[in-house]
Amino acid sequence: MSEHINKAGDLGQIREHLLYLKELGVGLVTAPDDLNADRPAVDRPGTKNELTQVNADLIATTVKIPPPDAASTIDKRSSAISRLRSLPRLSKRTDPAVMGTGAAPDEMIKKTGLTGDRSTIEAIEAIRNEIGQECSRCSLCSLGRSQVVNSVGNTNARLMFVGEAPGADEDRIGEPFVGRAGQLLTDIIEKGLEIPREQVFIGNINRCRPPGNRAPEPDEAAACKPFLLREIETVKPKVIVVLGATAAHNLLDVKTPISKMRGQFHDYMGVKVMPTFHPAYLLRDPNKKREVWEDIKLVRALLNELAE
Numbered sequence: 001m002s003e004h005i006n007k008a009g010d011l012g013q014i015r016e017h018l019l020y021l022k023e024l025g026v027g028l029v030t031a032p033d034d035l036n037a038d039r040p041a042v043d044r045p046g047t048k049n050e051l052t053q054v055n056a057d058l059i060a061t062t063v064k065i066p067p068p069d070a071a072s073t074i075d076k077r078s079s080a081i082s083r084l085r086s087l088p089r090l091s092k093r094t095d096p097a098v099m100g101t102g103a104a105p106d107e108m109i110k111k112t113g114l115t116g117d118r119s120t121i122e123a124i125e126a127i128r129n130e131i132g133q134e135c136s137r138c139s140l141c142s143l144g145r146s147q148v149v150n151s152v153g154n155t156n157a158r159l160m161f162v163g164e165a166p167g168a169d170e171d172r173i174g175e176p177f178v179g180r181a182g183q184l185l186t187d188i189i190e191k192g193l194e195i196p197r198e199q200v201f202i203g204n205i206n207r208c209r210p211p212g213n214r215a216p217e218p219d220e221a222a223a224c225k226p227f228l229l230r231e232i233e234t235v236k237p238k239v240i241v242v243l244g245a246t247a248a249h250n251l252l253d254v255k256t257p258i259s260k261m262r263g264q265f266h267d268y269m270g271v272k273v274m275p276t277f278h279p280a281y282l283l284r285d286p287n288k289k290r291e292v293w294e295d296i297k298l299v300r301a302l303l304n305e306l307a308e
């Protein structure tokens, strides 16, 4: 009986820590069946012996716990339990003393809408403040914008997405890639790459909506782009996916058609850049989804390789 209670306690702790690992972004975490045995089937992520691969590409750490019915694995299981127990408790995970001195306090995350460590959030905030909500560095300030739409996401992201400029929904809500095209981008990130959207960093070359959703003029892009480049320098992503021809041309300073650029990595200051079609274009021509999927598979493979 007491052995049963102890086992239940161990399993509870393991499940708690697996959830914790998931929140930390630890990739491919597998667990024995009995960890999920008391959960309804619909609530069990993944297939047999597999928890959802939340963030397979971002962090290389893999924790594997042997199957419960293998008598010879008891020692290994004890060792796995002991490793998991050595992690800080879930209830203390937001304490900077536990997470490391660089952890951002909850109030900062709430105030900025950014996640990441304290110093990079502060750096992105400083860039936002420098731009200001009344920015008039280019003509888009007086062509009907509602607000400046800043980049969002995880300031320590290994993956970044760059578009050209806000559209009507983004201009109204104040966040990049919302609305139908934004939902498609979310699907690409969460279904294609199996990464929660909030764990990537997303921005645009221009932060104000061009009238009629026209492409930003070269002088408009030139005025705004330096802020994005500083964000790239701050976040230090390993890979950037650049969405659409205008953004790709502005970021990489080339004029090659997007159809010729996609499908291969380019270089921006040592960062691998994958140009692909803009989600808004995919809404107009769904046949292009297959090519985007090919590009995303290359991104996923590279992230996996870089994590090893």
Ligand code: SF4
Pocket (backbone or CB within 6 Å): 131, 135, 136, 137, 138, 139, 140, 141, 148, 206, 207, 208, 220, 223, 224
């Ligand atoms: S697009 Fe950029 S540079 Fe131009 S007004 Fe907006 S924030 Fe300023």
